[in-house]
Amino acid sequence: MLKLERVSKYYFSGNNVVQALRRINLEFKIGEFVSITGESGSGKSTLLNVLSGLDTYEEGKLYFNNEDISHYTLEELEHYRKDYIGYIFQEYNIISSYTVYQNIELALTIQDYSKDQIHKRVEELIEQVGLTHVTHQKVSKISGGEKQRTVIARTLAKDYQILVCDEPTGNLNEESSIEIFKLLKEVSKDKLVIVVTHDISLLKKFATRKIRLYDGEIMEDSQLLKKTIDVSQEILPKESQTSFMGSFKIALNNIFSVPKKTLFSLLTIIFMLAMVFFVYSLGIVEVNKSSVANNPYFTNADDSRIILMKEDKTQFTDNEFLEISNIDKVKGTFNNDLVFDTILVTKVNHAQSFEGEFISFKPLSILSIDKYDLESGRLPLSNSEVVVGNLSGFSIGDIIDVANDHLLFKTSSIETNQFEFEVVGIIEEPEDTEHYFYLSNSGLEVIASSSVIEHSEISIQIEGTKTYDTPSNTWITPELDDTVETDTKIYEVSYPIWIELYEFLDDGEILTFNMMYFEICRDFNYKVEVRDDMEAGLCYATDFVDSHSFTFRTITTFENNNTFEPITILSFEQSQYDNSLKLFMNEYTYNNFFNEENYQITVIVKDAYDGNQVIEELEELGYNAFYPSQVISNSVAESIVVHNMVVILIVATLIFVVFFLSYFILKNIVFSKLKDYLIIRSIGTSKKSIKQILRLELFSLTMLSFILIIVSIIVIESYVHAIPDILRFFKWHNYLLLIGLIVGIIEFMVFRFSKKIFDASVITALKGAER
Numbered sequence: 001m002l003k004l005e006r007v008s009k010y011y012f013s014g015n016n017v018v019q020a021l022r023r024i025n026l027e028f029k030i031g032e033f034v035s036i037t038g039e040s041g042s043g044k045s046t047l048l049n050v051l052s053g054l055d056t057y058e059e060g061k062l063y064f065n066n067e068d069i070s071h072y073t074l075e076e077l078e079h080y081r082k083d084y085i086g087y088i089f090q091e092y093n094i095i096s097s098y099t100v101y102q103n104i105e106l107a108l109t110i111q112d113y114s115k116d117q118i119h120k121r122v123e124e125l126i127e128q129v130g131l132t133h134v135t136h137q138k139v140s141k142i143s144g145g146e147k148q149r150t151v152i153a154r155t156l157a158k159d160y161q162i163l164v165c166d167e168p169t170g171n172l173n174e175e176s177s178i179e180i181f182k183l184l185k186e187v188s189k190d191k192l193v194i195v196v197t198h199d200i201s202l203l204k205k206f207a208t209r210k211i212r213l214y215d216g217e218i219m220e221d222s223q224l225l226k227k228t229i230d231v232s233q234e235i236l237p238k239e240s241q242t243s244f245m246g247s248f249k250i251a252l253n254n255i256f257s258v259p260k261k262t263l264f265s266l267l268t269i270i271f272m273l274a275m276v277f278f279v280y281s282l283g284i285v286e287v288n289k290s291s292v293a294n295n296p297y298f299t300n301a302d303d304s305r306i307i308l309m310k311e312d313k314t315q316f317t318d319n320e321f322l323e324i325s326n327i328d329k330v331k332g333t334f335n336n337d338l339v340f341d342t343i344l345v346t347k348v349n350h351a352q353s354f355e356g357e358f359i360s361f362k363p364l365s366i367l368s369i370d371k372y373d374l375e376s377g378r379l380p381l382s383n384s385e386v387v388v389g390n391l392s393g394f395s396i397g398d399i400i401d402v403a404n405d406h407l408l409f410k411t412s413s414i415e416t417n418q419f420e421f422e423v424v425g426i427i428e429e430p431e432d433t434e435h436y437f438y439l440s441n442s443g444l445e446v447i448a449s450s451s452v453i454e455h456s457e458i459s460i461q462i463e464g465t466k467t468y469d470t471p472s473n474t475w476i477t478p479e480l481d482d483t484v485e486t487d488t489k490i491y492e493v494s495y496p497i498w499i500e501l502y503e504f505l506d507d508g509e510i511l512t513f514n515m516m517y518f519e520i521c522r523d524f525n526y527k528v529e530v531r532d533d534m535e536a537g538l539c540y541a542t543d544f545v546d547s548h549s550f551t552f553r554t555i556t557t558f559e560n561n562n563t564f565e566p567i568t569i570l571s572f573e574q575s576q577y578d579n580s581l582k583l584f585m586n587e588y589t590y591n592n593f594f595n596e597e598n599y600q601i602t603v604i605v606k607d608a609y610d611g612n613q614v615i616e617e618l619e620e621l622g623y624n625a626f627y628p629s630q631v632i633s634n635s636v637a638e639s640i641v642v643h644n645m646v647v648i649l650i651v652a653t654l655i656f657v658v659f660f661l662s663y664f665i666l667k668n669i670v671f672s673k674l675k676d677y678l679i680i681r682s683i684g685t686s687k688k689s690i691k692q693i694l695r696l697e698l699f700s701l702t703m704l705s706f707i708l709i710i711v712s713i714i715v716i717e718s719y720v721h722a723i724p725d726i727l728r729f730f731k732w733h734n735y736l737l738l739i740g741l742i743v744g745i746i747e748f749m750v751f752r753f754s755k756k757i758f759d760a761s762v763i764t765a766l767k768g769a770e771r
Contacts, residue, residue: 001192002028002051002162007060009046009216020046022216023060030161033188033225035203036196038213044196045166047213051194052085052164053077054682074758075687082684086160088168092147095676096140097257100131100150103139107157109249110242110685125153129183138257145176152183154683163187165195174202181206242689250680251696254673262701265669269705272662276655276738277709283651284729287644288609299341301628303608304368306615307337308601309624315597324603327617329610332367332441335598338557339363339444342451343405344437347416348393358410359392361402361437363447367604369427369438377425383442386421389429392436398423402437404450407496409581418498419447449499452594457555458493461564464548466525473540475547489523495581499594502584510552511570511584514541524548541571554593558600565592609729659745670694670753677757691754698746 009021020043028034028051036044049055050062053072061070069080081087094103104125108118126135129149134142139150148168155163165184169177184193185206197203200210204224212220242250255262298307308324310316316335324333334340344361366379366387377396380386388394403418421443429436439447467476467484476484505511521539551564567589585593603618605611608629618625632640681690717723 001030001065003063004051005061005063007050007057007062009043009050009055009057020216021050021057024216024218026211026218026221028192028194030190030192031188032192032194032209033185033207034192034194034209034211035200035207035224036194036211036213037198037200037203038219040198041215042213043216044198044213046216048164048166048194048196052087052162053081054087078681078684078686078758081682082686084160084162085684086155086158086163087682088148088151088155088163088165089682092139092144092151093679093682094139094147094151094154095257095679097138097676098253099136099138100126100142100146100153101135102253102257103150104153104157106250106253106680107154107683109246110680110683110689111158112241112243112246121157125156128156129153130179145172145179148172148176148180149183152180156187158684161191163191163193165193167196167198169197169202177202242685242692244692247689247692248696248700250693251700254676254693254697255700258673261669261672265666265701266705266708268662268665268669269701270708272658273702273705273709273742275658276741279651279654279658280734280738281726281729283647284734285609285726286647288612288729297631298628299343300362300364301631302340302362302364302368303611303629304331304364304605305340305628306603306605306611306618307626307628308603308618309599309626311622311624313599315599316601321601323621324618324623327614329605329614331604331606332365333604334365334441334444334602336444336448336451337600337602338455339448339451340602342447342454343434344402344419344447345405345408345410345416346400346402347414357412358405358416360405360434361388361392362434363437363439363444365444365602365604366438366440368606373427375426375428377423380424380438380440380443383440383446384421385424385440386443387425387427387436387438388423389436390426391429391431394423394426396423396426402447403498404447404454406454407450407498409496418450418500449501449590449594452556452596453497453499455557456594458497459553459555459564460491460493461488461551461553462491462520462524462548463488464524468524468526468539474543477547487524489520491520491523498582499590500582500584501587501590503586505570505584505586505589506568507586507588508566509568509570509585510589511572512541513582514571514573516571516581517541517544520544545569545571552593556594556596559596562593606725655741659741663745663749666698666749667752670698670749671756674753674756677753681757687754687758690757691750694753695746695750698749702742702746 004024004026006023006025007021008019008023011018011020024047036047038044046055050057053069056074056077057070061068063069064080064084069076072080095106098106101122104122105118108121113121126132129152131146131149131153134146139147142150152168163184168184169180172180181195181202184195187193195203195207200207203210206225208223208225210220210222210224211218310320321333324330340363342363344363345358346361347358369379369387371379374387375390377387386400388400394400400421400423401415401417401419402421403416407418408414408416421439425438427436427438464486465476465478465484466487467481468474469476478484478486502511517539521544524544526539526544550567550569552567553562553564555562603614603625605614611627611629615625615627677690677694680693685693713723713727
């Protein structure tokens with residue numbers, strides 16, 4: 001069944017060539033118990049390795065079952081050994097981190113035995129070799145004789161027809177050696193057993209044949225005992241392929257048998273995944289952040305604001321508001337969109353210079369943030385509470401008086417007390433020209449009136465005489481003199497003016513300061529001696545109002561066809577403490593002139609990332625959506641492209657560095673288990689199965705790392721609330737890319753490691769691993 005014809009084996013060491021075997025001619029048959037002896041270096045182990053396919057040879061032919069296998073590749077030799085050869089090593093070559101049970105189980109697992117079959121067979125083999133007392137002990141803790149018995153049990157686990165043993169008792173005492181030989185003699189009844197030994201004395205009682213080598217040549221080939229049986233028929237292999245579950249079982253054994261290495265591998269993979277996630281997340285956040293804070297069309301281009309109109313320019317209905325609010329990532333809506341283009345200012349009394357006397361605020365909706373965004377404090381609960389940025393200089397509990405910047409003459413005597421809010425929360429803000437001023441929707445309604453006025457044209461039409469009687473300090477009316485000239489003038493109020501509600505006024509009444517008539521009186525030909533600057537051209541307002549008739553008109557953003565309507569003007573002296581120009585009216589009068597329909601609304605989102613997705617949905621629903629933060633000039637667009645390219649390059653570089661470091665660490669950990677994998681190979685595991693085992697081992701550790709990271713994220717997000725905000729940036733393709741990167745590095749390691757295992761013969765590779 002096994003035949004060698006003129007087989008020679010050479011070893012190469014630098015420029016030296018050593019011939020280990022010289023034209024060997026031998027033939028072996030089933031039933032033989034062959035002892036191969038000789039001095040050290042005579043070629044005994046080399047001959048055994050060639051016979052078993054563990055090593056290659058340079059000359060001659062090797063026949064098995066009358067088939068020439070001398071041309072076999074390393075992979076074909078793997079199949080030859082896997083199907084026919086059982087090998088017992090002198091150095092044991094069992095996995096020391098495994099238990100006795102696991103080592104024997106390994107041989108059955110790669111043959112795809114069922115779980116019940118494996119357990120039954122392992123128990124039988126353990127009892128057969130007398131190891132029941134150490135069944136579940138790690139091999140590293142048992143004696144040499146017990147280790148050798150474990151090797152024999154593992155070899156017998158598959159019913160090989162050829163057993164080759166390299167000095168199986170070299171490390172044992174005489175008593176243990178005799179027990180091993182008895183066991184081998186018993187199993188040789190229907191097998192070919194070839195034993196290499198340096199001492200034939202113990203084998204004389206068991207061997208049927210003796211072969212002695214010297215300097216790589218056969219010096220003796222003699223018969224000792226009669227063969228147990230005489231079998232010459234062809235031996236058929238008991239072919240098997242390691243199943244997926246079998247490979248997974250071995251992978252789990254490899255993981256749990258070396259807890260320290262596994263823990264180190266796990267920490268490395270967790271580090272790799274966490275760093276890749278962190279770097280990739282920062283890259284996505286940076287690329288998706290808002291591009292601009294302002295644009296030429298809107299004062300406020302914050303990325304939480306989307307401006308919405310309908311295609312037919314009609315009002316928004318309640319059902320449409322509900323439809324918009326139900327869109328995922330929409331935090332809310334606000335009817336009066338103009339309020340977000342208002343700049344609020346407050347006067348700082350302790351300022352030392354004009355430039356520093358006022359602080360500007362950009363009003364935003366509190367819906368665009370949540371409590372986790374706050375640096376301290378809480379969100380507003382009423383319309384008089386506000387959250388401000390941490391760079392504004394205000395603290396929780398401070399009262400801030402603010403006014404619409406457009407409606408002010410910024411002088412040292414002006415008071416910014418149009419609205420009053422209490423600071424209840426502080427939020428981190430970037431360096432910017434305006435600070436943040438977060439209000440609830442009801443708080444935004446409070447300042448909404450000033451934003452309408454800011455974007456409105458106010459016109460006053462006055463009709464009356466153009467003659468003023470200086471001696472009597474009165475205006476001449478047609479009733480006094482029907483020959484006086486009358487005139488009608490329309491005054492566009494071009495300067496900033498406040499409008500405040502005063503409920504004690506009647507409908508259609510407007511209360512003004514006398515200063516309102518500074519220019520009007522002069523236009524109606526009022527001349528008076530100038531006594532001081534305050535009286536230069538200033539008529540007595542009460543007398544002028546009584547003698548002239550007034551009508552009033554406003555043109556707001558969306559209502560531009562309003563006509564002049566009669567009003568009653570009341571006037572009073574202006575306080576020296578308030579130099580702002582104001583109009584007072586009740587709510588009815590205000591609504592009559594300034595109330596307009598909600599043709600344009602603001603949709604509130606968290607930031608640009610959510611906003612871009614909301615824009616798509618709004619447009620699909622047929623709305624005209626405009627996103628101010630995404631309106632950029634060509635020069636800005638170019639800088640954004642460059643910025644994003646730099647971010648992508650940095651992210652890719654950092655991820656590569658992380659992968660390289662992780663790969664280097666994992667490679668050393670995996671390569672530290674090289675001998676274990678070579679042992680798995682030596683008992684007949686195919687290259688494909690080895691790859692599968694290694695792949696499953698790394699994949700299992702990666703999945704465990706994923707689970708630990710996910711659990712950690714769930715726990716940590718209760719304290720670090722930025723994590724959910726980052727996770728929303730991840731879509732299926734982002735996860736797919738990360739998984740692809742992880743799978744790529746696993747496959748690369750599997751390729752490199754399997755190449756290391758299978759680049760040379762088993763013996764050569766084992767010797768390299770031992771060094």
